[in-house]
Amino acid sequence: MAEQKPKFVGKLEWPVTVQLGRGMEGAISNESTIGYVDGEKGWLVYRGYNIFDLAEHSTYEETCYLLLFGKLPTKKEYEDFYMKLVGYRAVPNKVIELMKGLPKEVHPMAALRTGVSLLGCFDPKADDVTVENDTEIAIKLIARTSTVAAAWARIRKGLEPVDPDPSLGHAANFLYMATGEKPDDFTARVMDICLILHADHGMNASTFTSMVINSSLSDLYSTVVGGIGSLKGPLHGGANERALAEVMTIKDEDDAVRYVKDAIVQKKKIMGFGHRVYKAYDPRAKVLGQYSQKVTQMKGMENLYKIAKKVEEEVIAAYGERGIFPNVDFYSGTIYYALGIDVPLFTPIFAVSRVAGWCARVLEYLPINRIFRPRAVYVGAMEQKYTPIDQR
Ligand SMILES: CC(C)(COP(=O)(O)OP(=O)(O)OC[C@H]1O[C@@H](n2cnc3c(N)ncnc32)[C@H](O)[C@@H]1OP(=O)(O)O)[C@@H](O)C(=O)NCCC(=O)NCCS
Known part of the structure; x- marks a missing residue:
C-alpha cells in the first residue's frame, strides 16, 4: 500500500487545552513551521518536505538552508550559502589549543560542549542577540561544530587536527577532518544522508533545552x-x-533472539528502540536501515546488519503492538561503525547535524520571544517549624 502523504496542520488558538503527562508529555511549547513529526503515522517533515524526499535528493547544506530560511534555495542562494559555510569552517587556533589541554579520556560530547563554549568566548559579537547577528552565528555554528567535533576525534588519540578542505562538501569534509582520509563518494553521501536525517526533530529534549536557554535572550x-x-x-x-x-555483544542471529528474550525478562530497555512521539516505525530508521544493509555489505560486515535486523524483528514481535520500533539511533550506529568511525564519536555526529535544527528553531522564536517558564506542582511539606542548627 502506498504511504499516506503528510497533510497540512492548522494554526493553534491560544491558550491550548492539552492533556499532560510526566516529562511534559503532551505539552505544547510554541507554534513552528520548521518541522513536523506525526508519531502515529511515522511522518517526519522539514518545512513541508517529506524526509524521504530530502534524504534522496537533498544535501545537508541545502537542508540547513531550508531549515533556517524556510524555503529551498535557488542555485545562487545555494552557492552563496555553501561558500559561507566553507568560509566559516576554520576555528580560532586558541580554541584548538585550549581543547588540547582537556583530558584525552573525556567523552567527546563533553569536549564538544567545551569547544563550542570556547567558540563563543572568541566571538566578540556573541552577545549581539538580534535575528540578523544570530543568523550569522547559526551559520558559523553549523560550520564549526563539525570542525570542533572532528578536531577532538584527532586530539583524543594524540593526533594533530586536520584543517578543513574547501574542495569537500560538509559531510565529506567532516569525515576527512575526523579520520585524515578523504572519503569515497558513496561514503560521503551516506554521511550526508545521516546528517540530513538528524537535522531536526520536533520539540525533543535538546531542542527544548536550546529553546529555553535562548528564550532568556x-x-x-x-x-x-x-x-x-x-x-x-x-x-x-x-x-x-x-x-x-x-x-556488538551479540554473536549471531540465534544469540540475538537470546539477547532480546533476556532484556524482556529483565525488563531492560533496549537501546535504539521506542520513542516518546513515534508509536509507528521511525521514518529515519527506515532510511538508515536500508543504508546499514548497503554499507555493512560493502565493508564486509554483513553479520552486524543481520544481527541488528534480527534484534529488530524480535523486539517488534514482542513490543510492536505497544508501539516500540527501532528509532534513529538503532541503525545509525551500525553505519558509523562500518564506516570506521570510533564509537564515542557517534553522539557528536548527531550534534554536528542537529545544531541546524536547534538554531533554526530558536531563530524562528526570537522575534516573538516569550521566556519559557512552566511550573512544577509542589507536593512537599508545609508548615515546618525552623529549628536552630544546634538543636537538630
Ligand atoms: C526514547 C524513550 C526515552 C521514550 O520514552 P518515554 O516516552 O518516556 O517512554 P517510557 O520510557 O515511559 O516507556 C513506556 C513503556 O515502554 C517501554 N519501553 C520504552 N522504550 C523501550 C525500550 N527501548 N525497550 C523496552 N521497553 C521500552 C517502557 O519500559 C515502558 O513500559 P511500561 O509502561 O511497562 O513501564 C524510551 O523509549 C527509551 O528509553 N528508549 C531507549 C533509549 C533510546 O533509544 N533513546 C533514543 C530515542 S531517539
Whole structure:
C-alpha cells in the first residue's frame, strides 16, 4: 500500500487545552513551521518536505538552508550559502589549543560542549542577540561544530587536527577532518544522508533545552552548548553508542533472539528502540536501515546488519503492538561503525547535524520571544517549624 502523504496542520488558538503527562508529555511549547513529526503515522517533515524526499535528493547544506530560511534555495542562494559555510569552517587556533589541554579520556560530547563554549568566548559579537547577528552565528555554528567535533576525534588519540578542505562538501569534509582520509563518494553521501536525517526533530529534549536557554535572550553559543549537554544523555542522542555497544555483544542471529528474550525478562530497555512521539516505525530508521544493509555489505560486515535486523524483528514481535520500533539511533550506529568511525564519536555526529535544527528553531522564536517558564506542582511539606542548627 502506498504511504499516506503528510497533510497540512492548522494554526493553534491560544491558550491550548492539552492533556499532560510526566516529562511534559503532551505539552505544547510554541507554534513552528520548521518541522513536523506525526508519531502515529511515522511522518517526519522539514518545512513541508517529506524526509524521504530530502534524504534522496537533498544535501545537508541545502537542508540547513531550508531549515533556517524556510524555503529551498535557488542555485545562487545555494552557492552563496555553501561558500559561507566553507568560509566559516576554520576555528580560532586558541580554541584548538585550549581543547588540547582537556583530558584525552573525556567523552567527546563533553569536549564538544567545551569547544563550542570556547567558540563563543572568541566571538566578540556573541552577545549581539538580534535575528540578523544570530543568523550569522547559526551559520558559523553549523560550520564549526563539525570542525570542533572532528578536531577532538584527532586530539583524543594524540593526533594533530586536520584543517578543513574547501574542495569537500560538509559531510565529506567532516569525515576527512575526523579520520585524515578523504572519503569515497558513496561514503560521503551516506554521511550526508545521516546528517540530513538528524537535522531536526520536533520539540525533543535538546531542542527544548536550546529553546529555553535562548528564550532568556542568552547568546546562541550558550544555547547550542545546552543542546549538546542535553543530547549527550543515553535516553536521547547517547542511545546510538549504547545501541551499537549492545549489538556488538551479540554473536549471531540465534544469540540475538537470546539477547532480546533476556532484556524482556529483565525488563531492560533496549537501546535504539521506542520513542516518546513515534508509536509507528521511525521514518529515519527506515532510511538508515536500508543504508546499514548497503554499507555493512560493502565493508564486509554483513553479520552486524543481520544481527541488528534480527534484534529488530524480535523486539517488534514482542513490543510492536505497544508501539516500540527501532528509532534513529538503532541503525545509525551500525553505519558509523562500518564506516570506521570510533564509537564515542557517534553522539557528536548527531550534534554536528542537529545544531541546524536547534538554531533554526530558536531563530524562528526570537522575534516573538516569550521566556519559557512552566511550573512544577509542589507536593512537599508545609508548615515546618525552623529549628536552630544546634538543636537538630
Ligand atoms: C526514547 C524513550 C526515552 C521514550 O520514552 P518515554 O516516552 O518516556 O517512554 P517510557 O520510557 O515511559 O516507556 C513506556 C513503556 O515502554 C517501554 N519501553 C520504552 N522504550 C523501550 C525500550 N527501548 N525497550 C523496552 N521497553 C521500552 C517502557 O519500559 C515502558 O513500559 P511500561 O509502561 O511497562 O513501564 C524510551 O523509549 C527509551 O528509553 N528508549 C531507549 C533509549 C533510546 O533509544 N533513546 C533514543 C530515542 S531517539
